[in-house]
Amino acid sequence: MEKSVIEQAEETQEDKFYLNCKKKSINGIEFKACIKRPGNFTIINSDKKLVYEHEDNPAEFEFSDFNGDGFSDILLDYFTNVPGIKELLIFNPEKNDFERIVGFTNFPSAIKIKGTDFYYSYHRSGCADNNWDSDLFKIIDNKAIRFGNIKGIGCGIDNENGIYINKVNGQKLEQIKFTPREEGYWDGKWEFIEKYWTKNHNKFE
Template sequence: MNNLKFVIKQFKEENFDFSLIILNGKFDTIYKHNDFINEYKISDFNNDGFQDIVLDYITNVPGIVDVLLFDLPNGKFQIIEELGNYASPIKIKNSECYYSYERAGCADYNWESDLFYLSDYKCVKVGNISGKGCGYEKRNGIFISKIVNNEEVEINWIKRDSGYYEDKWEFIENYWTKNHLKFTK
């Protein structure tokens, strides 16, 4: 981190009021995390050249994480608010946008993917792709929505038969990579 040094200590004992602390090079506490985490990883989450800390939780929804972004001007770490609402976040290459993936029932025949960006350490949702393949829906297929005045507005529907969409991972990545700018304007 540009020769800045930090100490990260994770606590797994239940009698602590926090589960992770970060100390600066002078051993001053610069961050305390109160929610119990399973583990943490150090990576450059937002590709700004500084290492961030990804906090992983054990939940019934895979991929729920919090991220502590390194705030260079203050020499501290800042948590991204509401990132836990976006499971398995992935940054779109050469973009400020991210997308998520989350199962939505029916043995993963139904699923959701949200498009969002970060603004002042907060997530701003701008789009959604919803896959419906369970068979009990009025319409099966892939529903694409844009967020307008905080409401999802359907802009496209791709009809598909009920069933598991094996190409969903590729579809989500390709769609958001090619179309994310349409949602941020």
């Protein structure tokens, strides 16, 4: 069946103002998320109701079940100097809408620890990635809350080279372990971070 002139005009108008749109069926409802040009990032449901609007347009976005609850969430990617920085919109199956997680951009390249409510992140902290940080966090009441920190120093100036492990309470850091290391880049940090947080996350609650 051919589309009417009105339908064709509507699609042409939409193409003019939308840079990137994706659809996803979640909890029996189809959602359409769009990067608008010009305008805001928006999500509408199959009833054409606006369920979320975001002022800053991302460079890209994806549907992904980030928190592992069986419902697709949305990760928004931005062009920044720090790799892996994203905004997170968690799907609320009771309200059938999306809720922004406050503070999530503080935790780049975040990964969920399987079977837990914990996540950990990674970001460079200078000196050509010889200095770095990994933070342990949870999502509580739509806020990303930090519980622990691993700081790697391989280019020590103000601090001795090594691995610093800290408990976090608000803005307060309590060092619980220090392991000296030689100066320079450490290839084994990725495996160390994953294994340490997976094994020890419960010690930081």
